Amino acid sequence: MNLIFLGAPGAGKGTQAGLLSRKLNIPTISTGNILRAAMKDGTPIGKEIESYMQAGHLVPDALIIDIILKRVQEADCSNGYILDGCPRTIAQAEALEAAGIHFDKVLSIEISDQEIIDRMSGRLVCEHCGAPYHAVSMPPRTAGVCDVCRSKLVRRPDDEPETVKARLDIYHEKTEPLKAFYAQRGVLAPVENQPSIEATTAEIEKILGI
Numbered sequence: 001m002n003l004i005f006l007g008a009p010g011a012g013k014g015t016q017a018g019l020l021s022r023k024l025n026i027p028t029i030s031t032g033n034i035l036r037a038a039m040k041d042g043t044p045i046g047k048e049i050e051s052y053m054q055a056g057h058l059v060p061d062a063l064i065i066d067i068i069l070k071r072v073q074e075a076d077c078s079n080g081y082i083l084d085g086c087p088r089t090i091a092q093a094e095a096l097e098a099a100g101i102h103f104d105k106v107l108s109i110e111i112s113d114q115e116i117i118d119r120m121s122g123r124l125v126c127e128h129c130g131a132p133y134h135a136v137s138m139p140p141r142t143a144g145v146c147d148v149c150r151s152k153l154v155r156r157p158d159d160e161p162e163t164v165k166a167r168l169d170i171y172h173e174k175t176e177p178l179k180a181f182y183a184q185r186g187v188l189a190p191v192e193n194q195p196s197i198e199a200t201t202a203e204i205e206k207i208l209g210i
Helices: 014-023 031-041 044-054 061-072 090-098 113-121 161-175 178-184 196-207
Strands: 002-006 028-030 082-085 105-110 125-126 133-136 188-192
Touching: 002 113, 002 178, 014 028, 014 105, 014 196, 028 031, 028 061, 031 044, 031 061, 031 082, 031 113, 061 090, 061 161, 105 178, 105 196, 113 125, 113 161, 178 188, 188 196
Parallel strands: 002 082, 002 105, 028 082, 105 188
Antiparallel strands: 125 133
């Protein structure tokens, strides 16, 4: 089963993709994670990516598509995969189609902009091991300190409120049109915002019939 998760930044795509990945035993391909790894490595490409992401801009299509096409050819994708964070534009979706990549279902998580802003402003991550936290919904045992390795917790630059607003503007302009694109192909499945992670998971499993 080849799947895509669509939704605004912070909608919960990564969380739900991870849960579904374990249930179906297929990998989640997160372009965000791949891009952040490149930034952490400090390569020239990583530094270029960092300048785009910190400004709340999209990384160029050609770079994203090249990363995805290489990844889906790996052995663990032979029984399917979940894309999280790609495609983000009609041009990217068309490039994936042109490369012969098609999807069984495109899950679009629907959530308001204000809830996204509130949610992302509370996100924290360990600067050493990368463990995720949230100031409200998943706080660390000690404020500002990672439970796992006791390192400092920080807010990612792309989670700053002004950057989030810029990312939402880009989402509505560039990415949201993908819903119509995949609806025309008969594979779009809206997932209405639910009161909990578990309820959202249950709705997704109902849609997929699993």
